[in-house]
Amino acid sequence: MGIALAWAGIKAALPADAASPKPSATDTSKPKYIFYPPAPAPPRLQFLVSVSGEADFGPTQSKFAKFLVGKEPAQRRIIKPYGMAFWDGKLLVCDTQRHGLDVLDFGKNRFSYYGDMDDKPLLTPINITIDRDGTRYIADRGYNQVLVYGTNDRLQATIGDPPSTVQPDLERPAFAESGPGGFTNKFWPTDVAVSSNRLYVADLNNNCVRVFDKASREYRFKVPRDPQDEASRLFGPVNLALDKAGNLYVSDLGGFCVKKYDADGAYLQTFGRLGDRPGQFARPKGMALDREGRLYVVDAVHEVVVVFDAQGRVLTFFGEPRGSPAPLSLPAKVIIDYDHVGLFQKYAAPGFKLEYLVIVSNQLGNRKVSVYGYGQKL
Numbered sequence: 001m002g003i004a005l006a007w008a009g010i011k012a013a014l015p016a017d018a019a020s021p022k023p024s025a026t027d028t029s030k031p032k033y034i035f036y037p038p039a040p041a042p043p044r045l046q047f048l049v050s051v052s053g054e055a056d057f058g059p060t061q062s063k064f065a066k067f068l069v070g071k072e073p074a075q076r077r078i079i080k081p082y083g084m085a086f087w088d089g090k091l092l093v094c095d096t097q098r099h100g101l102d103v104l105d106f107g108k109n110r111f112s113y114y115g116d117m118d119d120k121p122l123l124t125p126i127n128i129t130i131d132r133d134g135t136r137y138i139a140d141r142g143y144n145q146v147l148v149y150g151t152n153d154r155l156q157a158t159i160g161d162p163p164s165t166v167q168p169d170l171e172r173p174a175f176a177e178s179g180p181g182g183f184t185n186k187f188w189p190t191d192v193a194v195s196s197n198r199l200y201v202a203d204l205n206n207n208c209v210r211v212f213d214k215a216s217r218e219y220r221f222k223v224p225r226d227p228q229d230e231a232s233r234l235f236g237p238v239n240l241a242l243d244k245a246g247n248l249y250v251s252d253l254g255g256f257c258v259k260k261y262d263a264d265g266a267y268l269q270t271f272g273r274l275g276d277r278p279g280q281f282a283r284p285k286g287m288a289l290d291r292e293g294r295l296y297v298v299d300a301v302h303e304v305v306v307v308f309d310a311q312g313r314v315l316t317f318f319g320e321p322r323g324s325p326a327p328l329s330l331p332a333k334v335i336i337d338y339d340h341v342g343l344f345q346k347y348a349a350p351g352f353k354l355e356y357l358v359i360v361s362n363q364l365g366n367r368k369v370s371v372y373g374y375g376q377k378l
Contacts, residue, residue, distance in 0.1 A: 037316055043377065078368040081093045081333075083139075086359075096126060099125075101114035139201070146199075188203055189204075190237070194214065207227070207234045207237065233255075239251040247261065247262055247263065248261045297334070329362045330364040334358060
């Protein structure tokens with residue numbers, strides 16, 4: 001049974017009056033609740049709320065201010081989101097079309113923009129990763145660099161050569177190496193994963209993951225170690241994740257799968273393959289791991305998020321088609337967050353205790369960031 005048919009069966013099993021909360025993050029009206037999997041299975045994942053811009057956080061101007069000014073100012077919105085990261089109550093969203101970061105402050109119920117960070121404006125931010133100390137790593141395809149910012153938003157360092165538009169005389173390939181296995185193409189960073197002592201950077205143009213020392217940012221080696229080994233070979237690495245043991249997961253767009261390596265780049269396992277059944281992919285993109293080792297993977301074509309156990313078995317998947325109460329519309333990234341559950345418990349159904357958040361970015365539609373809660377009935 002294909003994913004479209006499988007999803008049709010799940011949708012048919014939903015209660016007839018199922019509906020999502022209103023998009024506004026401040027909506028206090030009693031919502032209807034959507035759970036996955038549907039009854040009679042025990043509910044484990046609930047759609048909570050979605051945000052697409054400033055309007056979803058409520059009015060930005062008082063009636064008196066509107067009377068004085070004469071009209072409501074244009075409200076800011078998310079245009080084309082991809083990567084996301086939560087930090088101190090704020091969800092930072094890479095907006096590739098707006099050339100900056102959208103800031104969803106769920107702690108203060110506020111929407112804002114980051115554009116010019118320090119003296120180096122973002123061009124095409126694809127993914128953002130925030131280390132434990134608050135250091136931000138942004139993979140920017142406009143510069144073909146990883147931009148490293150401190151908590152004060154000041155640029156600390158860059159990884160990769162500047163593009164030719166910045167230095168017109170620069171002709172050499174980034175990180176050029178001599179000998180077998182050397183890089184011959186420019187560095188195209190698409191994502192960053194951070195461990196205690198290493199930085200892993202997905203390089204789409206060279207079909208590998210580059211590994212750097214975190215402290216010195218010096219280049220160490222690439223993954224896979226042997227690009228000729230068919231099992232470990234990558235055909236389009238776009239997103240990265242690390243598990244608590246330090247193993248590296250790579251979503252391989254060209255290979256229609258997710259590949260797992262140990263911290264030193266030795267191949268371990270493959271999740272999924274090309275196909276249209278649950279657990280198979282057409283366009284795997286963002287992914288994330290929970291503390292139990294469950295792997296969440298976005299498929300942008302089938303517009304679902306597939307969940308695997310550590311052995312690679314499909315546990316479930318979720319995502320409604322466009323036009324449904326809680327659709328996924330060209331989803332790009334999924335992240336998991338344990339630190340901000342308290343900000344969203346108010347959206348949960350009575351008696352449903354949230355354990356962690358599952359957040360998905362959508363590049364189309366009017367629900368650009370959808371927030372789900374994983375939990376259980378008490």
